[in-house]
Amino acid sequence: MKRYLIKSLFLKFSAVLVISLAFLHPVQASVISYTKNVDGVTFKLDKGLMKIRVCKADIIEVKYTIFSAFPQKNSLVVNNSWKEKAPFSIAEHDGYIVITTQKLDISINKATNAITYTNKKGVVITSEGAENKSMSAATIAGIPTYNCVTSFNSPADEALFGLGCHPEDTLSINYKGRNQEMLIKYMTGAIPVMLSNKGYGLLWDNYAASNFYGAEAGNTQYKYVSESGKMVDYYFFYGPDFDRIIDLYRTATGRAPMYPKWSFGLFQSQDKYTSQAEILGVKNNYRNNRIPVDAIVQDWYWWSPLPMGSHVMSPDRYPNPKAMIDELHKANMHAMISIWPVFGSGTRDFDDLKSKGFLTSITWDNFVTHTFDSYYDAHNPKARERYWEQARDSVVKRYGWDAWWVDQCEPDNGSLLDERRKADFSVGKGIDYFNSYSLEHSKGLYKGWRRDIPGKRAFLLIRQSFAGEQRGAATLWSSDITCTFASLRNQVPQGINACVSGIPYWTSDIGGYLSRVDKDGIPDWSQPQYRELFTRWFQFGTFSPIMRIHGKGERALFSKNWDDKTKAILLNYDKLRYRLVPYIYSLAAKVTNENYTIMRSLAFDFRNDKNVYNIPDQYMFGPAFLVNPVTQQLYTGKNVADGVKTRKVYLPKGTKWFNFWTGRQLDGGQFIDAEAPIETMPLYVKAGSVVPLGPNVEYATEKPNGAIELRIYPGANGEFKLYEDENDNYNYEKGSSSTISFKWNDKLQQLTIAARKGSFPGMIKKHLFNVVLVKENHGGDISVSSKADKTINYTGKAMVVKL
DSSP: OGGGGSHHHHHHOOOOOOOSSTTSOOOOOOEEEEEEOSSEEEEEETTEEEEEEEEETTEEEEEEESSSSOOOOOOSSOOOOOOSOOOOEEEEETTEEEEEOSSEEEEEETTTOOEEEEETTSOEEEEEEEEEEEEEEEEETTEEEEEEEEEEEOOTTOOEEEEEEOTTSOSOOOOTTOEEEEOOOTTOEEEEEEEETTSEEEEEOOOSOEEEEEEHHHHTEEEEEESSOSSEEEEEEEOSSHHHHHHHHHHHHOOOOOOOGGGGSEEEOOBTOOSHHHHHHHHHHHHHTTOOOOEEEEOSOTTTTSOTTOOOOOTTTOSOHHHHHHHHHHTTOEEEEEEOSEEOTTSHHHHHHHHTTOEEEEEEEETTTTEEEEEEOTTSHHHHHHHHHHHIIIIIHHHTOOEEEEOSOSOOOTTOHHHHHHOEETTEEGGGSTTOHHHHHHHHHHHHHHHHOTTSOOOEEESSOOTTGGGGTEEEEOOSOBSSHHHHHHHHHHHHHHHHTTOOOEEOOBTOSBOSSSGGGOOOTTSHHHHHHHHHHHHHHHTSSSEEEOSBSOOOTTOTTSOHHHHHHHHHHHHHHHHTHHHHHHHHHHHHHHOOOSEEOHHHHOTTOGGGTTOSSOEEETTTEEEOOOOSOOOOSSOGGGSOOEEEEEEOSSSEEEETTTOOEEESSEEEEEEOOTTOOOEEEETTOEEEEOOOOSSTTOOOSSOEEEEEOOSSOEEEEEEEEOSSSSGGGGTBEEEEEEEEETTTTEEEEOOOEEEOTTOOOOEEEEEEEOBTTBSOSSSOOSSOSEEEEEOSSOEEEEO
């Protein structure tokens, strides 16, 4: 995490993939014969083999190799064994072999083996390009291997989203016509999942360093090139809606479990708290000032002066860690700790891992101790188990920590990436497992947590995620970023595309991690431009799936660094986040139960509106909110009020929109100059939305002392399902939860509240609902509405409310 301090070496380095033959036009392999199997069709080619596996009617796996047999492979990403076989038929005509499922026709050109995917209306969804699938011999880092390539045709009006989170990327959100490096290193998050506005998604099941090329053949094709592999292996998902594609992706790779309810409140973090007294002081300042917060984070070097990996909290600075965490719990706060998978020599745990052969040759240049510390082999199940046991017994379970910050989980020694390629993992050479370390590392943590700490839901804050990591309670964090408006602007498309890639939970360091121009990297918060930056970032963080303050320098909401105006704005958005917890927690249940996505590219809900394809800084937050972060600085050198106070916003067509702050209604399908003074992030609500807002609380699980406000935004029919459970255990997996469904009939101006479904211990059996029908100057803003249109005492029985 802290390698920002080794500036030029790491930041200027860019790994170069040695793609020796992949750019040459390959000789196409023709089909000689084919055999129908129980799960698909195997093709014998004049040069190698191909298999098309019908996993489901709308999920297709394609494998190709130049060898005479497919290599043995246990996918690290896809964990569905597809026990239920999907029906399909096969026919041959006019030089094509056609596999037919209930959702797709898959045509294979016998002369070239190229595949075309067609829907049941006969419309081509996509097709493999000139290179379709190819393998070429290459030597990389002295290792003989094969580049693996898949290419697809791409019409001019195609838009491509996903591919992870790339903090060094441009502001573009659409990969059509541009390239993207796809190797996990410092400051990158390469997730090989891509979605197209044409209604399909692709997952490349290869873990080597890769590149995406989005402008091939005069921008009529794109291709994915992995530097190493023994076969091409990809999955095709047909939606056509994005929600359906993500549903299929998680069907293949695993559902995201529920997070504890507290994790949807505010995380207070800093680089770094250095003592037990300091952490308890932060707790006291939040609670004494009645500022909503749910978690305090202990970042790195709590082990100092012992070497990294000692798993011992300094007894001088943390005399009683368990008592510290107990005090946090008494104040209804939770505690997260940062633990790295890196070990300095001479520690007990280092010696233990080394004696068992569980350490790798990969080292991390520790700029604090000036040593080269060792990574353990996260690909080895026995090493993962031993790593978990060490941390569990020394720190995590021993003291009662509630969450784990999984930092530094991409073995990257700056410019020495070839060290990773040459490493020997238990499963093979590092060149073939370049991107999968984080996935395997978090697998062991989640498995151990579920088994050994069953009463607490796992929450892992991950530095780098890979495909499939959502099933291990992983939240992707966008790494160490600078305290600049440019960095803030970059965060918005990164978060959107990370979530398009199937990882439902994403977050960034509110305010940025490090200033490059201030002493010790600590921003001078007395300067108006920095206060403005933090304010705008905090507004964006309010509408991120996970909300975290983190970085160098004191920046808690009670801090004296903030002037009165700044503090008032920050507190307003903090309170808004907590009022939204019923909405957000219900969406989290939808993530788990329906494979939903909370932070939504506009293509999820407006896929046929071409105006949304290249907007990098707007997104939907659940079904209701159109979020428009302000990422341009208004400050001109004297006062933030001197700057421009609007930002351009596109209101997608096909619906009406309400200004959240005023209740004013606007037509969709237009660009507007939205009011954006420092206290306002432009925020719009889709017509037909039913939004539950809780009363003001100081922590997410506080028993409400007041009504839930149901804001209804008329102009279309709408619905919402309010979800409740025990907040922090896994009993929901056994049915211990409840839902209340709301349906708004716009024509009748009528709200139907269904009978409650389900129950759980401690459930609130009676709810007071204040229904507010939003219009201009009624039902807007953060505050609890002073006058409800209807007040309802709900006891769990169905009822109809006329407004």
